Amino acid sequence: MNDVKTNFDIETTDYVVTNYLKNITGRAVMYMENGFPVHLRGPAGVGKTSLAIHIAKKRGRPLLLICGGEEVNNENLIGGYFGVRKYSVEDNFITTVHKKEELIRKTWNDGRLLTACKEGYTVIYDEFTRTPAVINNVLLSILEEKLVDIPYGNSNTFVKIHPEFRIIFTSNPDEYIGVYRSPNALTDRMITIDMVDMDEDTEKSIIMSKSGLNSEESYKIMKLSRFIKSKLNDNDYASIRGGIMLAKIVHSSKLKMQPSNLAFRQVCKDIFNSIHISLSLSLDKKHELDYIVDQAIDSILMNNIVSVKESQ
Ligand SMILES: Nc1ncnc2c1ncn2[C@@H]1O[C@H](COP(=O)(O)OP(=O)(O)OP(=O)(O)O)[C@@H](O)[C@H]1O
Ligand SMILES: [Mg+2]
Numbered sequence: 001m002n003d004v005k006t007n008f009d010i011e012t013t014d015y016v017v018t019n020y021l022k023n024i025t026g027r028a029v030m031y032m033e034n035g036f037p038v039h040l041r042g043p044a045g046v047g048k049t050s051l052a053i054h055i056a057k058k059r060g061r062p063l064l065l066i067c068g069g070e071e072v073n074n075e076n077l078i079g080g081y082f083g084v085r086k087y088s089v090e091d092n093f094i095t096t097v098h099k100k101e102e103l104i105r106k107t108w109n110d111g112r113l114l115t116a117c118k119e120g121y122t123v124i125y126d127e128f129t130r131t132p133a134v135i136n137n138v139l140l141s142i143l144e145e146k147l148v149d150i151p152y153g154n155s156n157t158f159v160k161i162h163p164e165f166r167i168i169f170t171s172n173p174d175e176y177i178g179v180y181r182s183p184n185a186l187t188d189r190m191i192t193i194d195m196v197d198m199d200e201d202t203e204k205s206i207i208m209s210k211s212g213l214n215s216e217e218s219y220k221i222m223k224l225s226r227f228i229k230s231k232l233n234d235n236d237y238a239s240i241r242g243g244i245m246l247a248k249i250v251h252s253s254k255l256k257m258q259p260s261n262l263a264f265r266q267v268c269k270d271i272f273n274s275i276h277i278s279l280s281l282s283l284d285k286k287h288e289l290d291y292i293v294d295q296a297i298d299s300i301l302m303n304n305i306v307s308v309k310e311s312q
Helices: 019-033 050-058 112-119 138-142 199-210 213-233 240-250 262-272 285-302
Strands: 038-041 063-067 079-090 099-111 122-126 147-150 155-161 166-171 191-194
Touching: 019 038, 019 050, 019 166, 019 191, 019 199, 038 050, 050 063, 050 166, 063 112, 099 112, 099 155, 112 138, 112 147, 112 155, 138 147, 138 166, 147 213, 199 213, 199 240, 213 240, 213 262, 213 285, 240 262
Parallel strands: 038 166, 038 191, 063 122, 122 166
Antiparallel strands: 079 099, 147 155
């Protein structure tokens, strides 16, 4: 099951913090200090999950990561009755009378969200719109009334949530599969920060930290990647993963980033055209995409673009 992960020590040692990320982190921390849930929204690969972990770790509370999906249900969020426990009582008080009584009871196990609510964890609910909206309804009373509605026994019981309990949501509004439109009642209870405008410095710094390339090389890859993204006519494609992949390969396989290096050109095409994988990709479309990559390499590497900071 992909959705049950309790992690008190998620590794984020290579997390880069720039002014852009500091600004979002500062706002998110402020909203959370005031008791509000934060929602990081943006297309794939813009750093939502990494930032959510970074923000959550700042709180210094135990952390629970829930990955949205079809597998998330009331039992694994709130809890349920799992199995039965058998009790037997033997009564031999009067030696001539032997009485044996057997009791069978269902046992209740708390779900991970309920535990987080009771213990005051920081929860990251990653891609929460991948969970059916009706399952997420339990969050309405958690976020507003600060109560969890628990179906213990026959009548519902309400449990008060711990004052330190906080939740950070992430979502990608542009995904086209497996997404449930989040009800306004839920999004109305959170503060949404859109992550669409990562700046060049942040993208370059992440590429550098992830690959081991130097600042100038990382800058070139960032520019290359941005040039390609700008020509794709696809506003939803803002991912920094292509740049990271290319930088890692250039670094570890010692690929020369030169326009004359055909191997480098081919690697760029393999990476940046991957986003368009589709069975119906026509040869014309593929040539068009290859042309964009060639154009980017010629424009960025032939002109030997260097960052202003580097050239000083
Ligand atoms: N500040 C950062 N420092 C270092 N690496 C980062 C940073 N932000 C993002 N990354 C890296 O960039 C990549 C994409 O980030 P992440 O997975 O957080 O994006 P996402 O928006 O959650 O993507 P998706 O929508 O596909 O889940 C990952 O490899 C991540 O480690
Ligand atoms: Mg993510």
